[in-house]
Amino acid sequence: xxxxFPGGKRVRAEYRGMAIETDQPTTAGGEGAxxxxxxLFLASLATCAGTYVLAFCQGRDxxxxxxxxxxxxxxxxxxxxxxxxxxSVSLPHSFPDKYVGACVKSAERCAVKRHLQSPxxxxxxxxxRED
Numbered sequence: 001x002x003x004x005f006p007g008g009k010r011v012r013a014e015y016r017g018m019a020i021e022t023d024q025p026t027t028a029g030g031e032g033a034x035x036x037x038x039x040l041f042l043a044s045l046a047t048c049a050g051t052y053v054l055a056f057c058q059g060r061d062x063x064x065x066x067x068x069x070x071x072x073x074x075x076x077x078x079x080x081x082x083x084x085x086x087x088s089v090s091l092p093h094s095f096p097d098k099y100v101g102a103c104v105k106s107a108e109r110c111a112v113k114r115h116l117q118s119p120x121x122x123x124x125x126x127x128x129r130e131d
Contacts, residue, residue: 009028022034022035042073046087049087049108049113053103062095067091069089070090071086071088073085089103
């Protein structure tokens with residue numbers, strides 16, 4: 001992954017031939033032209049759970065029409081850090097009763113969630129190049 005700075009408060013990541021653009025909200029000096037990195041972090045958690053729900057349904061030939069996931073995050077007012085995240089899977093009336101619990105268990109297998117529960121060590125470094 002390569003990260004560059006295209007201007008303003010924008011930061012761009014290039015990964016596997018794709019570009020991921022971020023910006024800061026206007027309240028933080030950005031243009032609000034793209035999600036903030038933290039917004040992408042939260043979205044990665046919700047969409048990862050959604051990916052597992054999708055795979056669960058596709059594996060059983062269950063329609064995903066009307067299925068939605070919503071996510072709520074509770075922040076600590078003092079530290080401003082998120083203390084709890086709740087993801088809720090809303091299923092249509094037609095969803096088979098026998099699979100409701102299994103659908104939730106499938107979402108719980110999300111790789112992003114599992115990494116948060118057992119976080120990797122993150123190391124940062126800097127070096128000067130010879131230009």
